[in-house]
Amino acid sequence: MKTNKKIEWPYWVHVPILILLPFICPYSALATNILIYGIFAMGFNLLLGYTGLLSFGHASFFGLGAFTTGLFLLKLKTHVGVAIAAGVLMATLGGVVIGYISLKRREVYFAMLTLAFSQLLFFIGLQMKDLTGGDNGLAGIPIVKLPLGINLGRPLHSYYFMFVIFIVVSYFIRRLLKSPFGKAMQAVRENENRATSCGYNTRRIKFISFILSTLISGLSGSLYCIQLRFVPLETLGLNTNGEVIFMTLIGGLGTFWGPLVGSSVFLLLIDLTSKIIERWELIVGLVFIGFIMFLNRGICGLIEKARSARKQRRGAPAGSV
Amino acid sequence: MIGLSLGVIYVLMASGLSIIFGLLRVVNFAHGTFYMLGAYGFFYILTLSGHFWVALVAAPITIAAIGMLTEIVTIRPLYGTTEINPLLLTLGLTYVFVDVIRISFGLAGEPTSIPQGFAGAIDLGFMIFPKYRFFIILVGAAVISLVWLFVNKTNIGMVIRAGTKDSEMVQILGINVRRLWTMVFGIGIALASLAGALAAPISGINPEMGEFTVIEAFVVVVVGGMGSLAGSVVAGLLVGEIVAITTLYYGQAGHASIFALMVIVLLTTRYGLFGEA
Numbered sequence: 001m002k003t004n005k006k007i008e009w010p011y012w013v014h015v016p017i018l019i020l021l022p023f024i025c026p027y028s029a030l031a032t033n034i035l036i037y038g039i040f041a042m043g044f045n046l047l048l049g050y051t052g053l054l055s056f057g058h059a060s061f062f063g064l065g066a067f068t069t070g071l072f073l074l075k076l077k078t079h080v081g082v083a084i085a086a087g088v089l090m091a092t093l094g095g096v097v098i099g100y101i102s103l104k105r106r107e108v109y110f111a112m113l114t115l116a117f118s119q120l121l122f123f124i125g126l127q128m129k130d131l132t133g134g135d136n137g138l139a140g141i142p143i144v145k146l147p148l149g150i151n152l153g154r155p156l157h158s159y160y161f162m163f164v165i166f167i168v169v170s171y172f173i174r175r176l177l178k179s180p181f182g183k184a185m186q187a188v189r190e191n192e193n194r195a196t197s198c199g200y201n202t203r204r205i206k207f208i209s210f211i212l213s214t215l216i217s218g219l220s221g222s223l224y225c226i227q228l229r230f231v232p233l234e235t236l237g238l239n240t241n242g243e244v245i246f247m248t249l250i251g252g253l254g255t256f257w258g259p260l261v262g263s264s265v266f267l268l269l270i271d272l273t274s275k276i277i278e279r280w281e282l283i284v285g286l287v288f289i290g291f292i293m294f295l296n297r298g299i300c301g302l303i304e305k306a307r308s309a310r311k312q313r314r315g316a317p318a319g320s321v
Numbered sequence: 322m323i324g325l326s327l328g329v330i331y332v333l334m335a336s337g338l339s340i341i342f343g344l345l346r347v348v349n350f351a352h353g354t355f356y357m358l359g360a361y362g363f364f365y366i367l368t369l370s371g372h373f374w375v376a377l378v379a380a381p382i383t384i385a386a387i388g389m390l391t392e393i394v395t396i397r398p399l400y401g402t403t404e405i406n407p408l409l410l411t412l413g414l415t416y417v418f419v420d421v422i423r424i425s426f427g428l429a430g431e432p433t434s435i436p437q438g439f440a441g442a443i444d445l446g447f448m449i450f451p452k453y454r455f456f457i458i459l460v461g462a463a464v465i466s467l468v469w470l471f472v473n474k475t476n477i478g479m480v481i482r483a484g485t486k487d488s489e490m491v492q493i494l495g496i497n498v499r500r501l502w503t504m505v506f507g508i509g510i511a512l513a514s515l516a517g518a519l520a521a522p523i524s525g526i527n528p529e530m531g532e533f534t535v536i537e538a539f540v541v542v543v544v545g546g547m548g549s550l551a552g553s554v555v556a557g558l559l560v561g562e563i564v565a566i567t568t569l570y571y572g573q574a575g576h577a578s579i580f581a582l583m584v585i586v587l588l589t590t591r592y593g594l595f596g597e598a
Contacts, residue, residue: 054405054408101584101588104587104588105587107404108342108348108404108408108547109543109587111348111408112539112540112543112583112587113583113584113587115536115539116540116580116583116584117580117584119536119576119577119580120577120580120581120584123576123577123580124577127577238532238536242412242416245409245412246413249409279420279423279424281416281417281419281420282416282417282420282421282424284416285413285414285415285416285417285420286413286417288409288412288413288416289395289410289413289414289417292399292406292409292410292413293395293398293399293410296402296406
């Protein structure tokens with residue numbers, strides 16, 4: 001596989017769309033949410049899509065990031081940079097502990113362990129009312145103001161702030177996936193035993209990929225808190241676990257842009273259906289079932305497949321995406 | 322003793338989950354949804370017919386039929402793909418079924434009461450115990466014994482046990498595995514909806530009632546060992562007691578204790594207390 005120095009085509013499509021997104025979306029806060037959940041799903045995809053590990057508890061890290069950042073902004077009144085760093089650090093620490101323990105088991109048992117930890121955190125959050133606000137969530141987080149007159153309370157400012165972070169994160173993930181470590185992750189996904197016999201320390205690869213994934217999820221949680229200026233307890237809850245899986249799958253497991261496409265489709269779908277009928281879960285559930293049954297690769301997976309099929313017809317080697 | 326009746330509900334839920342996983346290798350996230358459907362079905366039939374026993378028998382059968390139909394239409398095409406797919410599919414089913422119930426029966430759920438004839442308490446000699454909870458324990462014990470007999474003493478049960486060990490081999494021996502899987506899925510769902518129907522008079526019914534129950538059932542199955550009926554029974558009763566005792570002292574955080582239990586069991590034993598593979 002040749003190293004691609006030139007920027008690949010999806011960038012030329014996605015980045016302009018992202019720049020214009022707040023004007024395309026019904027309202028710009030939705031665009032901001034798409035980015036935040038896009039980052040979350042990208043972190044999740046790193047684990048499920050590229051390493052092949054299904055975590056049912058990624059809400060833990062999203063929630064840890066959100067609550068820690070929220071507490072730093074609200075109680076300690078620190079600079080936003082410190083608050084985000086604290087949120088990311090907390091989520092990563094959680095990832096180290098939970099990942100270390102959960103990775104002792106495989107497949108379904110791994111998923112169940114992550115689910116158990118996420119529920120454990122949920123109930124801890126519910127119980128520690130002084131810190132988290134319990135059922136009511138953490139409210140009253142101040143508006144974040146940055147130098148150069150940037151006010152994150154204003155939708156467009158907030159959007160482009162998230163946009164910059166998104167670009168940095170996606171560049172980081174891109175580099176990671178292209179690196180030898182990224183290839184090793186995918187080797188584990190394809191066949192763990194084979195990767196082991198090739199001399200890879202698969203335990204360590206899975207552990208590191210888990211930690212990186214929690215780091216990114218924690219970051220998205222922090223951003224969520226800054227954007228919403230409120231952290232509901234539900235960020236730690238079951239629905240958050242489900243939503244990130246939905247998004248990643250709709251967009252396409254193991255594809256680079258899939259999570260972002262997934263979060264856009266998911267959030268736009270909710271927005272549209274809740275305008276027409278009251279209950280969006282039914283529609284989203286049906287769409288999700290449809291994707292699993294008929295479009296297993298997700299939207300981006302389909303595009304990639306179509307492109308590599310076309311390349312093959314032309315006689316070029318496939319898979320150089 | 323309160324824990325025991327709670328435990329019976331868990332045993333019913335978990336043994337269904339466990340045999341489905343043992344044979345089909347499907348982690349059924351929609352199990353809680355069928356628990357909820359069982360409770361709704363029970364009350365719907367109860368108000369229509371007015372007979373407690375009719376409702377208690379008819380509801381699980383109806384819901385099991387719905388479950389088998391669901392399995393045939395949605396899960397069956399996914400066999401042979403990765404293990405994750407059916408799991409995620411059942412997660413999607415949860416959203417759909419819960420919403421359908423919300424649309425047809427309303428968001429709030431309905432209050433329920435213990436049926437006449439089961440109100441009051443009985444004196445067991447050493448303690449006084451609510452009659453209905455005692456009834457749950459009896460029914461649960463009877464049903465679980467029946468399932469145990471079915472799995473261990475009948476020919477179909479033998480095939481099921483064989484299929485759990487090696488379903489390909491069973492297929493080679495000329496048995497229609499797909500039909501068997503659908504049947505086992507139906508049995509699992511019937512157990513879940515029976516659990517829902519039994520629990521409903523105590524817990525009340527609402528569309529989200531299965532959401533947490535299924536996770537508790539997962540804990541039971543994992544603690545007991547996936548695919549093991551004996552494991553589900555022991556772990557179900559154990560978890561029931563733990564929840565009842567800790568809830569008494571710590572309120573809602575009592576539920577957190579079972580997750581701690583699950584983590585400990587999974588780390589000390591490889592496949593849960595009774596698990597084999």
